[in-house]
Amino acid sequence: MIRYLGLKAYGKINLGLDVLRKREDGYHDVRMIMQTVSLYDKIDIYLKETPGIEIVTNLFYLPVNENNLVYKAAxxxxxxxxxxQGVTIHLKKFIPVSAGMAGGSSDAASVLFGVxxxxxxxLTRQELMERGVKIGADVPYCIMRGTALSEGIGEILTPLPDMPQCQVLIAKxxxxxxxxxxxxxxxxxxLKESDHPDIDGMVAAIKSRDIYQVSARLGNVLETVTIPEYPVIAQIKERMKEAGAVNALMSGSGPTVFGIFTSPLAAEKAYEDMRYGEGKTLAKQVYLTNFYNTREVTNEQ
Structure with a gap:
């Protein structure tokens, strides 16, 4: 019997996000390019002999009951x-909360794997993914990881080739x-046609492993709603591009922005600016990371 598992729940960004239509059930049909990044939450699962699920977190404002996706997954x-028997789950958050990076969904995915x-x-990975969609639309992808085309409400997934490695600056x-x-x-x-990202073109660019062509096609239709409400998102995007990002985009429904850098030096300078310099006024949380392309979930103990 396994008594302890230590897992890493990796965050994601949307290289492309398009919304096709609203469905009768209230959900939206989407086409998205999902990409895992190396920023992760730490999850420790301990076996306990008494029944029940206990959650301990490092953030006081997170629920520790059935309102937490980790609890729902277990x-x-x-x-x-x-x-x-029961489990005690220690959840240490690093992925920004409510930030468009699927942190909660990734935590749930890791707990499904761990339990x-x-x-x-x-259960096979596919069987875990089928159950994961009951918790949230992003959970199946967070079980799959890597680069993928996501369709339907997010549960129809097509794996894509790994993205070329580069630096990714994340600012919330x-x-x-x-x-x-x-x-x-x-x-x-x-919406105008120009508001919709070129998802098919991005898939082709990913298959050709051309980071510049991928970056040229970054697009998120949800920016048409979020940026007018929160202009700081556009300011962060522009700041990153001025600092040398090949391109920058809002992830998910926001407000997190990511910039893709092919120059490690430029990425480090941009990070220093947004963390400690003049750009500090724009972002509360800043991380310098990269793409994470490992699909297999393993015990990280």
Whole structure:
């Protein structure tokens, strides 16, 4: 019996995000290019002999009950397989919260993997992904990881070749964005053609492993809603490009912005500017990372 697992839950960015239409069930059909980055939350799962799920976090404002996706993930599998023992989950957050980086979904994905392994439930990755969509649309991708085309509500996934390695500067301004607000205020039918990113062109650029062609096609239709509400997002994008980013984009529904750098020196200077220099007024959280292309989830103990 495995008594402890230490896992890393990696964040994601959207290299491309397009919304096609609103569905009758209230969700939206999307086409997205998802990419894992090396910024991660740390998850420690401990077996306990008494039933129940206990969550401990480093952020006082995070729920530690059924309102936390980590709790929902553990409960989903433990209820289905009638697990009589319990778990204590220590969640240490580094991925910005409510930032468009799927931190909560990635945490849930890692817990699904961990509970499956700890209790020897025997589920395949595909079976975990099928269950993960019940928790959130991004959870199946967070189980898959790497570079992928995401369609439907996010659950239809097509793996793509690994992205060429480069530096990724991530900056989150001190604002919170409601995903529901963004989608509720997106008029997909009224958007101009130029508002929609070239997803097919980006897929082709990824397959040719051309980082410059990929960067040229960065696009997020949700910027049409979020940036007018929070102009600081556009300011961060411009600051990154002025500092040498090949391109910059808002991830998800925001407000996090990422910039792609092919020069390590320029990336480091841009990081220093946004963390300690004049750009510090724009962003509350700043990280310098890179793409993470390993798909296999392993015990990181």
């Amino acid at each position: 409960k989903l599998l433990m209820d289905e397989f009638h697990v009589t 499956n392994k700890m209790f020897k439930l025997g 301004p001190g604002v919170s964005v409601s995903t529901k607000f963004v989608y509720d205020n997106l008029d997909a039918a009224g």
